[in-house]
Amino acid sequence: MNLLEIKNLSKDFGGVQAVQDVTFTIQEGSISALIGPNGAGKTTVFNMITGVFPPSNGTIMLHSKKISNKKPHQIAKEGITRTFQNLQLFADMTVIENIMAGMHLLTKTGVWNAGFRLPSAKREEQYIYDKSMQWLMRLNLDQEAYLPAGTLSYGKQRLVEIARAVISHPKLILLDEPMAGLNHNESEKLADLLLEMKKEGQTFLLVEHDMDIVMRVADHIVVLDHGVKIAEGTPDEIQQNDTVIAAYLGSEVTI
């Protein structure tokens, strides 16, 4: 079933066409990857999906509901969360608080209930804590739960960021270069985690430069170059595609 449908999406920044007429769909319960050389417009597509800026043209539909032109926090409410290329953790908060903050949308205690610590607020706090702790245990981070998130190693911070995005049961998670800055071992482990979460029904869209990982985890790949979609298909199809090879390596010149 189609979860996300992107139709004729374009974005120009004062004359510069960053993205032109890009169309693709994401299936529920799959891992899709958006790849392409630097400057291909991948991050621009991400920013349009998450509402950082509106598209110049085209529509984005989530479960057949139009979500383009909404603000980032409204997009999150619709069920799309994300991680960032340059980690955006709440560095001064503890690891567990970071993950607890991720449950914002699942909970509703307001200033009044929280300030006077009414029973409902206490109950909710316990629920948030328990659920966050379960995720920390799953990611083997429970030992570090009470450290400021900024003091963790890069790989662990990446895991915290993913946990923060996944804990609110979003329909779709966007991962912006999740493997950047990780060593081979860490990347492999993160890939395993993504595949495991996919089995549990989670849908992902990732931008990634590590091709070994992309070929391993992705069910569906969309290739962008100079803001235009040049190919789409399964990892095998993409590896055989001449246009893709040309975009990455340059084509043979015939004189």
Place this chain on the structure above:
Amino acid sequence: MDTKKFTRSYKLNLYGIALLLFAVIIFPFLVPSNYFISMFILIGLYGIVCTGLVVLMGHTGQISLGHAAFYGIGAYSSAIVSGKYDLPPLMGVITGILIACIVALLIGIPSFKLKEHYLALATLGFGVIVFTFLKEWTSLTGGLNGFFGIPPFEVAGFTFTNDLSYYFIVWAILVIGLWFVNNLIHSRTGRALKSIHGSESAAESIGINLMTFKLKALIISAVFASVAGSFYAHYISFINPQLFEVMTSIVFLIMVVIGGSSSLWGGLAGAIIYVWLVELLKDWVPLLGFSTGGEFEIVFFGVLLVVLLIFKPKGLMGSWMEKKLFLSQKKNVQNKKGAAL
């Protein structure tokens, strides 16, 4: 699941609040001096304002240079409602709270639409507007001559006539305020505010509406300032616009920075240190041969602010709490790792 470690900082603060309550009750019996009682009323009032500011500055990361105006709104609301119209003083306090909320919305909505620190500029301007308003609307506020004859605070038939009664009510409000803020910062709302401080784009990505939560923080801090202002007016019984000038806003800011904006106790600590230092300066400066106490104060606190920002950027309480809460736990983790090896 075991939440002992998680609730540690919350519980520590609760014990702190209980201890403070105890100290507040026994203090007048240990030190039955009017000088100290009146000094502590002032500390309590500043403490209330700064505890509200801790929510706005320390937790949400928004800087206000206009909280003296909210303090003034509370003071003049009480003065006008109870002094001019002879209505019950409690209604004055409530009027102040309502006006502060409305004004906070009016400043907050436009300035939070812009990114970064536009609130500081907007509140700075707002402080000037309120000052001019208080100065010029003489029929209502008495203008620069001030507002005389504010009746004492009165609730449920009890009239607050002497210093001791003000001491108790001000510190009772401060204790409740600290309890409220402690509950708040250890909740979903508090985490949302801290997230905004940490990273606005990440906060939005988990569904936090920046506008609403920044407004909430601004309103909370405005209400704290307004309530303190109301009790200040009833206690002093005479107010004039100069008390609520921009310089007072900056003094509040200095207190919060000295105390440490990231800690629940930062506001109170800053208020204690500030009032105490001002008293010391009053005694010492003449000994140095200067006759100008007021100007010396500004220079002194300016230098203190710079020194603190260099050596203790998180303020006195901020550094202390960090040591208390984080470093000990880091050690625990390291010990456990050591044992595993």
